[in-house]
Amino acid sequence: MNFSIYDFTSFTQWIDKFLYDNLPAFWAVTVEMVIIGLLVLLFYALVGLFLVYAERKVCAFMQNRIGPNRVGPYGFFQTIADLFKLLMKELVYIKNADKLLFNIAPFIVIIASFMAIAAIPFAKGLHAIDFDIGVLYVIAVSSLGVIGILLAGWSSNNKYSLIGAMRSGAQIVSYELSVGLSLVTIIILAGTMQFSAIVEGQANGWFIFKGHIPAFIAFIIFLIASTAETNRGPFDLAEAESELTAGFHTEYSGIKFAFFFLAEYMNMFIVASIAATVFLGGWMPFHVGGWEGFNHIMDFIPPFVWYIGKTFFVIWVMMWFKWTFPRLRIDQLLTLEWKYLLPINLVNILIMAFIVLMGWHF
Amino acid sequence: MKEIINLPVKNVEEEEYHINMGPQHPSTHGVLRLVVSLQGEIVKNLKPHCGYIHRGIEKMCEKDTYPQIIHLTDRMDYLSAHINNHAVCLLVENALEVEVPERVKYIRTIVDELNRIASHQLWWCSFGMDLGGLTCYFYGLRDREKILDIFEESFGSRLLHSYYIPGGLMMDIHPNFQQRVKDFIKYFRKKIKDYDKILSGNIIMHERTRGVGVLSKEDAISYGVTGPSGRASGFSCDVRKHHPYGVYEKADFKEILGTAGDTLTRYNMRMLEMRESMKIIEQLIDNIPAGDHAAKMKAVIKLPAGEYYQRVEAARGELGVYVVSDGNKSPYRMKFRSPNFSNLSALDHMSRGCKIADLVAIGGSLDYVIPDIDR
Numbered sequence: 001m002n003f004s005i006y007d008f009t010s011f012t013q014w015i016d017k018f019l020y021d022n023l024p025a026f027w028a029v030t031v032e033m034v035i036i037g038l039l040v041l042l043f044y045a046l047v048g049l050f051l052v053y054a055e056r057k058v059c060a061f062m063q064n065r066i067g068p069n070r071v072g073p074y075g076f077f078q079t080i081a082d083l084f085k086l087l088m089k090e091l092v093y094i095k096n097a098d099k100l101l102f103n104i105a106p107f108i109v110i111i112a113s114f115m116a117i118a119a120i121p122f123a124k125g126l127h128a129i130d131f132d133i134g135v136l137y138v139i140a141v142s143s144l145g146v147i148g149i150l151l152a153g154w155s156s157n158n159k160y161s162l163i164g165a166m167r168s169g170a171q172i173v174s175y176e177l178s179v180g181l182s183l184v185t186i187i188i189l190a191g192t193m194q195f196s197a198i199v200e201g202q203a204n205g206w207f208i209f210k211g212h213i214p215a216f217i218a219f220i221i222f223l224i225a226s227t228a229e230t231n232r233g234p235f236d237l238a239e240a241e242s243e244l245t246a247g248f249h250t251e252y253s254g255i256k257f258a259f260f261f262l263a264e265y266m267n268m269f270i271v272a273s274i275a276a277t278v279f280l281g282g283w284m285p286f287h288v289g290g291w292e293g294f295n296h297i298m299d300f301i302p303p304f305v306w307y308i309g310k311t312f313f314v315i316w317v318m319m320w321f322k323w324t325f326p327r328l329r330i331d332q333l334l335t336l337e338w339k340y341l342l343p344i345n346l347v348n349i350l351i352m353a354f355i356v357l358m359g360w361h362f
Numbered sequence: 363m364k365e366i367i368n369l370p371v372k373n374v375e376e377e378e379y380h381i382n383m384g385p386q387h388p389s390t391h392g393v394l395r396l397v398v399s400l401q402g403e404i405v406k407n408l409k410p411h412c413g414y415i416h417r418g419i420e421k422m423c424e425k426d427t428y429p430q431i432i433h434l435t436d437r438m439d440y441l442s443a444h445i446n447n448h449a450v451c452l453l454v455e456n457a458l459e460v461e462v463p464e465r466v467k468y469i470r471t472i473v474d475e476l477n478r479i480a481s482h483q484l485w486w487c488s489f490g491m492d493l494g495g496l497t498c499y500f501y502g503l504r505d506r507e508k509i510l511d512i513f514e515e516s517f518g519s520r521l522l523h524s525y526y527i528p529g530g531l532m533m534d535i536h537p538n539f540q541q542r543v544k545d546f547i548k549y550f551r552k553k554i555k556d557y558d559k560i561l562s563g564n565i566i567m568h569e570r571t572r573g574v575g576v577l578s579k580e581d582a583i584s585y586g587v588t589g590p591s592g593r594a595s596g597f598s599c600d601v602r603k604h605h606p607y608g609v610y611e612k613a614d615f616k617e618i619l620g621t622a623g624d625t626l627t628r629y630n631m632r633m634l635e636m637r638e639s640m641k642i643i644e645q646l647i648d649n650i651p652a653g654d655h656a657a658k659m660k661a662v663i664k665l666p667a668g669e670y671y672q673r674v675e676a677a678r679g680e681l682g683v684y685v686v687s688d689g690n691k692s693p694y695r696m697k698f699r700s701p702n703f704s705n706l707s708a709l710d711h712m713s714r715g716c717k718i719a720d721l722v723a724i725g726g727s728l729d730y731v732i733p734d735i736d737r
Contacts, residue, residue: 328566
């Protein structure tokens with residue numbers, strides 16, 4: 001076996017072969033599932049904790065503050081301390097709440113984001129499942145989370161929660177369209193829905209550069225719509241703490257609240273990594289045609305680093321406008337989607353199809 | 363069978379439900395309770411319930427001497443504490459016909475305007491926060507801190523100063539005062555542009571506030587909405603212009619008047635007023651005459667029997683102080699006409715038919731301070 005940080009294919013195939021050689025097929029699959037499940041869990045927890053820390057630091061710097069700086073170097077262990085606090089907190093049970101739905105809601109939200117993470121390619125040969133309909137799968141799964149939010153709002157026996165949940169429902173159902181259609185624009189260019197193939201297709205140039213202006217418009221629309229879909233930034237109407245105190249998770253406490261919190265950050269990570277994969281070339285290094293020396297240096301940086309770098313760039317952009325803009329109102333939010341983003345998106349798809357048909361792309 | 367058919371059919375679309383905004387709610391800026399009737403997200407009407415922080419200040423005044431009353435007025439509208447003090451001091455001085463030194467008038471005017479800027483800065487922070495722009499909060503507090511530092515150096519406290527006494531000032535200003543105020547004006551002229559960049563020029567903010575919560579001039583007058591909120595509707599009600607006190611007559615400043623009466627206009631009024639206040643301070647700060655910091659007063663202040671009324675322009679509107687004296691050292695009856703109480707009364711009228719998010723924006727633009735409503 002030859003292991004390299006530039007290509008994980010041989011490494012994963014070696015593990016697969018080793019398991020199948022030594023175990024019956026059923027147990028081999030089971031062991032693989034458990035290993036991958038544990039790895040995804042670990043990754044999920046670590047990234048979630050880091051993102052909470054990152055958000056607190058980024059927003060602190062934008063607000064003339066220092067941010068967490070007491071626990072560990074630069075306050076790095078602050079979120080871990082917070083996690084322990086949340087774990088030890090009492091779970092408050094609400095009178096007259098629908099107990100089953102109330103308890104099940106945070107799990108639905110968190111499972112939806114777990115499932116989405118399975119299809120994302122982190123590096124060459126490093127992804128849990130390589131669906132040939134990967135993009136469709138991620139869109140489908142990530143929109144499941146809204147069911148959890150709706151149930152949380154409905155079962156809390158609180159009017160603020162209900163208003164928050166209803167807002168969230170209207171919002172996600174609307175913005176789902178824009179997320180899907182902006183990805184369709186790139187699928188037309190790529191000619192495939194498989195994430196690994198989409199990344200391979202960007203070996204000689206990222207799609208955002210290859211697809212002329214339509215790809216760039218699609219990227220902007222994707223950023224706006226996906227921010228809305230994750231209930232963040234200027235679109236955080238479901239929580240809207242100045243109007244609805246905390247929206248759909250008003251009544252949740254302790255680890256159940258932490259589930260919502262973690263899922264929100266992981267959804268942001270998933271959305272950012274889809275943006276990085278589909279528009280910014282995933283783990284592909286940045287290449288400029290003709291600059292051999294430059295390209296060689298870029299190749300030297302491992303794909304995983306490229307992927308994380310691009311993802312965190314997108315996350316940083318999302319944090320940037322969250323901490324800059326005021327919140328929209330619900331009718332303005334829907335106007336933005338149905339009157340502006342959707343028509344632009346539809347025309348954009350036509351233009352992209354035309355460009356691909358005529359072969360004008362790079 | 364007939365009864366069943368004639369049962370009133372409830373239309374779900376028209377059914378209202380109620381939510382309690384407050385007493386603990388982030389956007390009521392204190393312990394105000396609004397019982398809001400909603401139809402979906404649309405506000406049908408709302409009833410403000412006051413009294414959660416009622417301390418009986420007016421009743422307490424009947425037992426206190428006039429210098430003691432000043433300390434209570436700090437606690438009403440704590441964001442314009444100096445201006446509240448000013449109202450009581452002016453009332454006592456006018457009743458006793460005491461001639462206050464010119465120096466005192468200058469200092470009081472400057473400090474009042476500084477207090478007005480600090481109050482509007484805090485309004486700006488919380489208005490931004492009400493709209494969901496959290497970064498505004500820290501920008502505003504950063505600059506307000508500069509004013510509070512000046513206050514702390516000269517008057518010994520940051521929020522509840524009780525700096526004015528009947529006949530003058532508790533003590534003279536700190537030697538650094540003039541220089542620091544000038545530095546602050548220079549600093550804030552630059553920083554107020556940041557305010558415009560982050561909030562005033564933002565399209566989301568414009569969309570959220572334009573045409574929301576319109577209050578006509580007639581309604582403003584009939585509800586008694588004063589201050590920047592009243593002037594946004596075109597109601598010329600600046601006490602500094604109409605019944606000048608201090609040295610406002612000597613300063614050259616405009617009364618800012620709007621026309622539209624919506625939330626955006628109320629926002630712009632306060633942004634312009636901060637600039638106008640800076641103009642007043644700049645004109646006066648170099649011309650503070652030398653002299654005593656307080657007039658000679660009797661040890662026990664007794665107002666002659668009779669009724670007295672004094673009004674000043676507080677940061678949120680017209681503050682009136684009404685005293686009935688029976689010749690004793692404490693008033694027989696004292697009544698404060700607090701600007702926030704009148705402004706709040708118009709909230710129901712303004713917010714009918716708005717969304718919940720608009721209600722929060724309108725409340726933010728009225729800039730109510732709950733301890734002043736309840737007293």
